[in-house]
Amino acid sequence: MPYTNVFLQIKENLQIAYRQAIDSDARLDELHKAGHGKFVAIFTKEQGFTQQSNRFLPYVQELVAEFDEMQSSKHVAPETLEAFVKKLATLLQTLQAFKLTK
Numbered sequence: 001m002p003y004t005n006v007f008l009q010i011k012e013n014l015q016i017a018y019r020q021a022i023d024s025d026a027r028l029d030e031l032h033k034a035g036h037g038k039f040v041a042i043f044t045k046e047q048g049f050t051q052q053s054n055r056f057l058p059y060v061q062e063l064v065a066e067f068d069e070m071q072s073s074k075h076v077a078p079e080t081l082e083a084f085v086k087k088l089a090t091l092l093q094t095l096q097a098f099k100l101t102k
Helices: 004-033 057-072 078-100
Strands: none
Touching: 004 057, 004 078, 057 078
């Protein structure tokens, strides 16, 4: 498969995103209980996600499903891979920014 090394990197980054999403969602739960965090979705449709959630984990799950589909596909168009990587980068950057805000 032509994207073997890229797929390995993506898998590692998805694992990082999953762990960070668990921690961030727990923090969002705390904020919500304190009366903060009254938003509907973290990401917009324009950012490429189909999910609409006020937690991070559903977005990670969406990316994992897309990644599984790409891995099982015989051919992955470069545009498809590029769009996926952009969404993953957006998720990771947002998780990192959220982690830094206390």
